[in-house]
């Protein structure tokens with residue numbers, strides 16, 4: 001991982017962070033490929049691993065030397081979106097020099113958890129470049145274990161202090177969830193992940209699709225926080241903020257939900 005990640009090798013990260021973790025767990029983590037990303041093993045072992053990772057994160061002091069506060073990160077994103085909307089893009093951080101620099105290590109300033117929709121590519125709509133954003137995308141921005149793990153990594157280990165849950169108007173996954181008929185294959189998993197959000201708006205007046213999109217962003221943002229002790233702990237410590245935002249596919253504008 002030290003080669004992939006550049007700035008903090010997994011052994012270094014563990015050395016910095018896992019004081020107090022039983023050696024057996026440390027060894028298991030080391031051989032398994034570290035904190036949270038190993039697959040397999042007994043339930044007990046997995047529990048031990050989870051405890052060890054949480055202990056590690058609790059004491060973590062990420063090595064990112066350029067940590068950007070949630071407020072500044074959000075401002076940087078919204079400035080970039082303004083440039084995109086007004087067609088005044090700067091295409092920052094896309095040079096060969098930047099490519100070579102980030103090859104040595106990544107320090108993304110924000111994490112985006114967005115819908116996989118082809119019309120909402122994060123780096124373009126926020127006018128950012130290489131190494132700027134840690135992007136996780138799932139249809140309907142539905143929270144699942146892999147997304148949570150990825151975002152725990154970007155925050156607890158890479159040092160991002162902002163996660164934007166980015167839904168968008170006319171989201172096909174939300175439309176599918178509003179349908180009565182069951183969805184085919186594993187699309188049903190996405191639909192089931194959105195349905196609890198729809199409960200919140202079924203009695204609300206106005207455009208049901210618009211209401212459902214907003215409710216889904218808020219629901220997934222809450223679920224992200226509630227499902228991860230690591231993220232919740234970072235929020236309590238003032239080292240992370242999760243905000244919901246909606247992208248308008250007709251104007252290109254991102255609006256923060258309050």
Ligand SMILES: [Zn+2]
Pocket residue numbers: 115116117139140141168170171172173174
């Ligand atoms: Zn969508």
